[in-house]
Amino acid sequence: MIAYHEVNEYLDNVELPQSIEEIFTVEHELDGREKEFLEVAKRFLRENIDFESYRFKQVHCIGTCKINLTRTALYFLLEDEIISVHKSILKDFNEEADWTITQFRIDEIKNMDFDHDDSDSSRYETGVLFLKILNERGAVRNRTLRNLNPNHFQCFRDFYTNMQQNKMV
DSSP states (O other), X not given: OOOHHHHHHHHHTSOSSEEHHHHHHOOXXXXXXXXXXXXXXXXXXXXXXXXXXXXXXXXXXXXXXXXXXXXXXXXXXOSSEEEEEEEETTSOTTOGGGOEEXXXXXXXXXXXXXXXXXXXXXXXXXXXXXXXXXXXXXXXXXXXXXXEOGGGXXXXXXXXXXXXXXXXX
């Protein structure tokens, strides 16, 4: 498991927007599992997407979250999609067979909603992003990103507003 809050604070200091190619060249100053997670996630993404079609796309937000109770993700908010690279927390990060990429294109997202937990019972401020996604069969499915960096809510709201207006970020 990684320290989401620590990694998100670190990623908040990355100057954005930057291209995917520029993000891949950033050397991380974190230590331990957090650094390993970021490096392996970026390597897996680079090796498993059509890099030439993504290399100049701008990243507007980057952070870590949980996909479900056992999967940790690094997410990228682009102009026209959300990409998450995720891995089971039950296995080492370098076991690449378990890494998965999930892409939510702007035309597949039917609705977005946010929940921000800043209560005293929570050790850190966290956010939850609820997505309604149109799958390949035309059915609407729910997806949830937990432990999201709450500093990114405005970026996601802008993405959603522009999505509703059929524009880009």
